[in-house]
Amino acid sequence: MSEHDVDTRPMIETHDVRKIYADGKVAALDGVDLSVSAGEFVAITGPSGCGKSTLLSLLAALDGPTSGTIRVGSYELQHLKNADRFRRQEVGLVFQLHNLLPRLSALGNVEIAMMGSDRPRAERARRAQSLLRDVGLTDLSDRRPTQLSGGERQRVAVARALANDPSVLYADEPTGSLDSRSVSTVLGLFERLRTDHGVTIVLVTHDVAVAASADRTVHMLDGRIVEP
Amino acid sequence: MTHFSLVIGNIWAKKARSTGIALAVALAVMTVVTLTVVSNGLENAAAAVLTIGKADFTVAQKGVSDILYSSLDNGQVAQIQSTPGVKSAVGVLLETERINAANPLFIEIGIQPSDLESFGVTILAGTAYGPDAPNEVMLGWRAAQDLGLHVGDQFKANGTSNTVVGIYSTGISYGDLGAMFPLPALQAYNRVPGSVTLVFVKVVPGLSVAKVQATFEAAHPELTTIRTASQFGRADRNLVFLKAAVTGSTVLAILIGAVIVGNTMLLSLFERTREFGLLRAIGWARSRVVALVVSESLILALIGSAIGVGLSIAVAAGLESLPQLNGVLHSSFTAEAFWRGLVVGLGMAILGSLYPAIRAANLTPVKALSNE
Numbered sequence: 001m002s003e004h005d006v007d008t009r010p011m012i013e014t015h016d017v018r019k020i021y022a023d024g025k026v027a028a029l030d031g032v033d034l035s036v037s038a039g040e041f042v043a044i045t046g047p048s049g050c051g052k053s054t055l056l057s058l059l060a061a062l063d064g065p066t067s068g069t070i071r072v073g074s075y076e077l078q079h080l081k082n083a084d085r086f087r088r089q090e091v092g093l094v095f096q097l098h099n100l101l102p103r104l105s106a107l108g109n110v111e112i113a114m115m116g117s118d119r120p121r122a123e124r125a126r127r128a129q130s131l132l133r134d135v136g137l138t139d140l141s142d143r144r145p146t147q148l149s150g151g152e153r154q155r156v157a158v159a160r161a162l163a164n165d166p167s168v169l170y171a172d173e174p175t176g177s178l179d180s181r182s183v184s185t186v187l188g189l190f191e192r193l194r195t196d197h198g199v200t201i202v203l204v205t206h207d208v209a210v211a212a213s214a215d216r217t218v219h220m221l222d223g224r225i226v227e228p
Numbered sequence: 229m230t231h232f233s234l235v236i237g238n239i240w241a242k243k244a245r246s247t248g249i250a251l252a253v254a255l256a257v258m259t260v261v262t263l264t265v266v267s268n269g270l271e272n273a274a275a276a277v278l279t280i281g282k283a284d285f286t287v288a289q290k291g292v293s294d295i296l297y298s299s300l301d302n303g304q305v306a307q308i309q310s311t312p313g314v315k316s317a318v319g320v321l322l323e324t325e326r327i328n329a330a331n332p333l334f335i336e337i338g339i340q341p342s343d344l345e346s347f348g349v350t351i352l353a354g355t356a357y358g359p360d361a362p363n364e365v366m367l368g369w370r371a372a373q374d375l376g377l378h379v380g381d382q383f384k385a386n387g388t389s390n391t392v393v394g395i396y397s398t399g400i401s402y403g404d405l406g407a408m409f410p411l412p413a414l415q416a417y418n419r420v421p422g423s424v425t426l427v428f429v430k431v432v433p434g435l436s437v438a439k440v441q442a443t444f445e446a447a448h449p450e451l452t453t454i455r456t457a458s459q460f461g462r463a464d465r466n467l468v469f470l471k472a473a474v475t476g477s478t479v480l481a482i483l484i485g486a487v488i489v490g491n492t493m494l495l496s497l498f499e500r501t502r503e504f505g506l507l508r509a510i511g512w513a514r515s516r517v518v519a520l521v522v523s524e525s526l527i528l529a530l531i532g533s534a535i536g537v538g539l540s541i542a543v544a545a546g547l548e549s550l551p552q553l554n555g556v557l558h559s560s561f562t563a564e565a566f567w568r569g570l571v572v573g574l575g576m577a578i579l580g581s582l583y584p585a586i587r588a589a590n591l592t593p594v595k596a597l598s599n600e
Contacts, residue, residue, distance in 0.1 A: 062509055062593045088511025099506045099597065103241040104229075111229045113510045121230060160510065 009071075011168060011200045012036040012059060017068035019054050019223075028054040030223035032068070038167075041194050041201040043211035046220035052204040053172050055220070059202060060091050060170050073167055088116050092161030092199070096173035098153040100145040106132060106156045107141040113163035131159035135189060151182025158189050162199075169193065171203040175210050187213045235523045242496065249492050249525065250532035253573045256485040257536025261569040262543050263474045268560035271467055276402035278454055280337070282348040283428035284437045287317075287444070290452040294466050296322055299423050304451070308427050311447065313440035315432045318343040319424035321414050325385055329551070330374070335406030336385065338414030338424075347398075347428065349408070354379035354394035357410050364413075365390040368404035369397050383407065386417035429453075478568060482575040489580025493525060497584045504588040505596020514589035521585035522578065529577030537569050 012034065019029040029051045036042050044052045057063045058070060061083040070077040075086055087093075100109045110128035119127065132141045135155040145153050154174060161169055171190070175183040187210065193199040203214060211217045219226050239246045278286045287308055289298040305319040321338030339347060341356040357364035365383050372378065372395050382389045385407065398404055415421050431440045441453045453459075497504070507517055544559035 057594045060509075084508070084511050084513045086511075087509065091511075093509055095597065099502065099509075101503060101506070103237055108229050112234070112507070115229070115231070115234075116512050116516055125229070164511070 010035040011038040011040070011073060012202070013069075013071045014055075014059070015069045017055070017058060017065045017070060019051070019058060019063070020066045027223050029058070029065070032220075032223070032225055034218065034225060036200060036202060038200055039194060039198045040216065041190065041214045042203070043214035043217045044202065044204045044220060045206065045208070045211050045217055048206075050220040051223040052220055054223075056170050056172050056202065056204050059168075060093060061086050084116070088113075088164055090167050092164070092166035092169040094154070094157050094161045094169065094171040094174045096176040098145070098150075098157040100153055100156055100160075102145050105142045105144055106137055106148065106152075106159075109145070109156055110160045110163055113160045117164055127163065128159070131162055132156070134162075135159045136185075149182070151178050151185055154178060154182065154186055155189065158186065162193070166199065168200045168202065171201065173204055173206065175205065175207060183207075183210065231519070231523065235520065235527055238520075238524055239527060242499075245492055245496050246528055249489055249528045250535065252485055252488040252492075253529050253532025253576055254535035254539060256481040256576060257533045257569040257573050258539040258543060260474075260478050260481050260572045261537055261540035261565050262547075262559075263477055264565040264568050265540065265544055265559040265561050266547070266557060267467075267470050267474045268562055268565060269558040270470065272560050273402075273558055276400070278426075279400045280347075280398055280403035280428075282398075282400070283318075284431045285429050285441050285453045285455040287427040287429060287448075287451050287453055288425075290450055296324065296425060298425050299420070300425075300427060300451070302422050302424075304448075305424060305427055307448070308429060308444070311440070311444050313432055313435045313443065315430045316346045317430075318347050318428045319411075320347070320426055320428060321411060321418070321420065321423065322425040323414065323418055327375075327385065334371070334385075335402070336414060337403070337406055337408045338411040339408055340411045344396075344408075346430065350397045350399075352395045352397050354392070357393050357408075359410055360412055361393075361410050362413055363388060363390045364393045364410065366394040366396045366408045367392055368406050368408075369395050370401060370404040371406055374405070385409075386414070388417075478572055481572050482579065485572070485576035486579035489525060489529075489576050490583055491580075493521065493581050493584035494587075497521075497588050500588075501591065501596045504591050505593045508589075508591060509593040509597060517589040518582075518585040521588050522581045525577040525581035525585075526574065529573040533570055533573030536573065537566060540565075540569070 014032055014034045017029055017032040018027060020027050032051070032055060044055065046052050058065050058077070059072060061077050061080055065078060068078070073090060075090065080086055101112065104112060107125070107128050110131055111124050114124040114127065129141060132138055135158055137152060137155055137159070140148060140152060145156070148156065169190070175186055178186065190201055190203070191213070194201055203210070205211050287300070288295055289300060292298050300319065302319070305317060308314060309317040318339065323336045323338070324333045325336055326332045327334040341359055344356055352369055357366060365385065367375070367377060367383065372392070375383070377383055377392055379392055379395060381392045383392050384390070396408065411424070415423060431437050437455065441455060445453055504517055541561070547553055548557050548559060
């Protein structure tokens with residue numbers, strides 16, 4: 001492809017991805033083919049143990065596939081030399097259990113994601129403050145996670161995920177431990193990210209209502225995608 | 229937020245763990261610094277003997293365990309005197325004696341009155357003793373001041389009463405804290421007739437001291453020459469052994485301390501598995517995680533080292549005030565002692581934290597995040 005050609009390929013593309021755990025008996029993923037366009041919001045649903053979270057961890061380069069190919073943007077993950085840099089530069093992660101560091105303030109929890117980047121300290125602080133404003137937590141930036149509600153914590157986690165301007169956002173059951181009001185707030189944030197910033201979102205959920213807010217739902221069963 | 233503020237925050241958040249590590253470092257540093265300053269003090273005291281005669285170099289018997297056990301006879305003194313390039317060679321007998329509780333190692337110098345001038349002795353009061361006077365003594369002005377004695381007073385030493393005939397100065401405080409006796413008298417008191425401990429040599433002006441020293445050593449392999457405190461070990465094996473023991477203790481302190489630091493850091497790693505997993509998941513490089521853990525350990529080591537040095541000053545002062553060591557032990561706090569303390573503290577921290585840091589950096593994010 002020449003430098004003037006536009007890359008029309010999907011943002012995320014997997015082919016025949018398998019993940020077999022060390023004992024060789026459990027195939028968490030058994031030949032997954034998935035394609036997600038740039039700016040698309042895809043929800044992955046399925047029963048517990050079907051491989052949703054495993055797929056998400058492979059897409060985020062938190063783990064490697066046993067076989068198959070995974071491409072995210074221009075990165076071929078099975079050949080990735082520096083997974084840390086890929087995650088830092090391209091990926092935002094939101095977990096069910098927000099995973100905030102308890103001894104840091106909300107601001108510190110957002111800023112810490114940028115500590116490996118080239119941004120100067122002052123800019124990191126400015127950006128963290130700006131992201132907290134975007135998620136509606138300006139006045140709570142100096143609070144620690146224990147001083148925040150579940151919904152507020154998850155909004156801090158979203159702000160952290162966006163700290164390095166990721167091209168894709170992966171969320172693993174981000175609303176699993178939230179009340180319905182907080183669920184709406186977090187989903188609203190995702191929608192804004194997609195429409196305002198063109199971020200590609202892949203969300204894993206059990207919740208049919210949450211999945212309904214996505215552009216497309218992919219259903220998994222026994223390590224395979226059954227309803228593309 | 230900076231790397232430093234993050235490190236300080238982490239240290240502050242785990243006060244018990246941090247205190248434990250800092251305390252382990254402090255105890256190791258205290259031990260090493262105290263041993264170092266004590267051995268430095270002993271070395272300085274021993275080497276001070278050499279400075280009394282203001283010689284270009286001093287000759288002693290080779291390989292003795294303590295320089296005061298060195299023994300040279302009159303014939304050797306004469307040979308030294310006749311060595312080309314030697315201007316003067318003064319044979320001196322050195323002994324120590326417990327005078328009272330405040331002076332457990334009072335220095336006694338046996339020297340012929342004819343050698344006093346070339347030895348750099350100035351008579352401040354009274355006169356010099358006679359060459360064969362059996363019960364005459366000169367006191368250094370500091371010793372006379374400490375003992376409250378004057379010319380004409382009696383000074384008990386070597387089991388007999390001696391008349392103080394003069395007060396002298398050598399210009400060297402160690403020499404001025406002792407007493408001088410006629411050489412034959414001190415030899416007789418100590419039953420070493422015809423023997424001296426050291427020979428203080430002055431080289432003919434204009435000649436190279438180092439060349440004369442080298443020529444002398446080549447001609448007299450049974451003897452050794454000492455020009456600086458660092459060459460003291462040539463004639464005093466005890467000091468060499470003591471310094472070797474201090475070095476060995478330093479290495480041991482680093483190793484034992486590293487195990488304690490490593491164990492504590494490893495426990496901390498288990499507590500913070502999710503945290504490290506998260507940092508790796510959000511893109512922290514392994515090197516950054518290693519730097520975080522090692523930095524925490526280094527900051528604690530610096531704090532522990534400062535506490536350890538403070539403790540060593542208190543311990544050294546306490547040791548000096550013990551009745552058994554009063555007047556014997558003079559701690560010498562040198563830059564080397566502090567550097568050694570710092571090396572111990574930082575060595576413990578780096579060695580102890582490296583393995584936990586590498587383990588933290590190599591945690592698989594997925595597994596670490598699922599850790600309960």
